[in-house]
Amino acid sequence: MVFQGSSAAISHTGRVRSNNQDSGYAGSNLFVVADGMGGHAGGDVASSVAVHRLEQIDHPYDGTAAAERELRDSIVDCATELIDTVVRRPELAGMGTTVSALMMVDEYAVIAHIGDSRIYLYRDGALTQITTDHTFVQRLVDSGRITPEEARYHPRRSVLMRVLGDMDPDPEVDTFIMPTEPGDRWLLCSDGLSGVVDDAHTSKALALGLAPGRTADMLLKQALDGGAPDNVTIVLVDVGGAHPVFSGTPSIVGSASTPEGVEVPAARPGRTSWLHPGRQAANEPTHFEPAAEFLEELIEEDRRRARRRRLGWIAGLVLVLLLLTAALFGAYQWSQTRYFIGADADSVVIYRGIQQDLGPFPLSTVYEDTGILLDDLSPFTRATVENTISADSLENAHAVVDRLRAVSGGD
Template sequence: MVFQGSSAAISHTGKVRSNNQDSGYSGSNLFVVADGMGGHAGGDVASSLAIHRMTELDQPFPTPADAEHALRDALSDTAAELIDTVARRPELAGMGTTVSALIMVDDYAVIGHIGDSRIYLYRDGELTQITTDHTFVQRLVDSGRITPEEARYHPRRSVLMRVLGDMDPDPEIDTFIMPTQDGDRWLLCSDGLSGVVGDAHTDRTLALGMPPARTADALLKQALDGGAPDNVTVVIVDVGGQHPVFTGTPTIVGSALNPVGAVAPAGRPARSNWLHPVRQAANEPTHFEPAAEFLEELIEEDRRRARRRRLGWLAALLIVLAGIGLALFAGYNWTQTRYYVGADDDSVVIYRGVQQSIGPISLSSVYEDTNIVLADLSDFDRQTVEATISARSLSDAEQIVERLRPTPEAGG
């Protein structure tokens, strides 16, 4: 049957790039995000071809299994079409696209995914990432070598391990089926959103319960406020719910609005390598699908980076410890220039240091026993000495002692 719910799609070039290589589709049963790559025009063509190839899936399917089979075939056919396109237009060599697709069949969501675009599910107040990024850093996360938070800022966070492109006629595609229910809110997005807007902010936005179009606008605004260094594409799909049921014509956004794809500039050199750091310049290549030997190079590079990071932390720790040690040494030396007068057992003593201790370590020591017996002092002087008398210097301490010393007459 036709999906009962509401949806919206939006795409934006972002604040850095001058052309939009993303494409998005929101139909009656089919919802797709594709993030193209491969230079100024190649990414436009790749994502546009993917969307237009898959629109034939926007129909009611008898069973979720039928939809999953059709989705897998469509993605494989898209890879073949990309290869054929490059054969006819060699200037597009190296182009490719991610695809994250959702087909609604009765009470099930049929999902197809390749690349680093994402599908999220917001259900019962909790946001869950449904797809797994096919990226180099995700492999590092899966192997426990880095944390998800470290992955957000890793210099190789956008290196793709799997993508629909012009080099692999049989790409490895993730497909699976999930039950869905009234009130579910699905989010499909390119990494232009997920790479800038954290899941916590996305969660709060989806929780507001605004209609899909307003929700998509709010998420796009957050990406733009965060700098939007890449194209941003968002598709929101609500299952059932309070908002009007989607009954209009399908919505196509991004480069797929041009049914024939962008025309590559004359003389553009062929490329097969794609990288896109978060703040790189517009129109630079956007992703990279490494060969096996380059993957080993990346892994070794990451090992070197990890070693440098550990050595850096160790060096910083040693510097801090050395600083603390020097401060303690300097502080102790300063205490040894201080003097005071006090009592030791039954006599008056000049102490060097200060009247404090650090744990079991005393910061003072006996400098001179004056041989003045406490019992020979007046009650007031004895109490004063026992409470200690601070001195400005050694000579000051010696003068204090002389003032305390009993005269022969007082002693006789």
């Protein structure tokens, strides 16, 4: 059965990259996002090859098993085609691409994925990431070494551990099948979107229920406002819903829509919006490092970074404590230059310090017992002494005591 719903595809070079290495496809049953990598030209070719190879399997299927098998086999065939392309054009060696593909079969979504492009499902007001990034930082997240938020700004966030490229003729591709239902919104995107626009803003845009094309435009604008340091490709698929049923020619965007050899105009110099921080999540070129020893090297490097971070926090805490201690010591030293007159058990006493206490710690000590008995003072004067009389200096304190001695009739 032909998929019943609506879709849209859009791709943009972004504000920093000089060419668009992404490709996107929205067909009758198949939807794809591919994010190329490998130099100025290699990524263009890799993502374009992937989309045009997968375009050939966009037709109805009798069942999900056949569609899943066809998706996996076609992606493996893409790897073979990339290898053959490098044989003909050695200058493209090292190119590769991510692939995130969605095939609609009756009430099911058949998914194939490799790399760090993503597929999301928006259902009943909740946005869920369906695919798992095949990246170094995702392994760190899965192992509990870092949080998902830390992964967004990790210096190795662009290191892919699995990719469709010209080095492996039998790539490991994730495939699985999920039920879908009317009202579902499926979002396929490159990390140019997911690395800049967080899930909360993406979910808010999807919740508006606008047509796929308008929603994709809104998400693209958010990425551009956020600086768009990478190419941005979005494919949005609505299952059923109020919008017109998809019909007509499949939509191909990005490098796959540009004839090979045609130079893509350079993007404008990069900038960031005042509404968004200058620190971007997807601002490093993606590259592929499949070797196990390299993974161990990265993990050890991350451990060193964590140790340095902990030492930095400890040093900062020690510095704060030292400054706080110095401030408290300075305040205490100042307090010991102050005096006041008060009452001890039965006599008038000169205290050094200030009347306040710091919790259980008094900030004053007895400096001198004047020998003036409280019983020798008038009730008003006694009450004044018991409430304490401040003195700016020791001389001023002695002057107050002399006056008290005079009114008490003492020597």
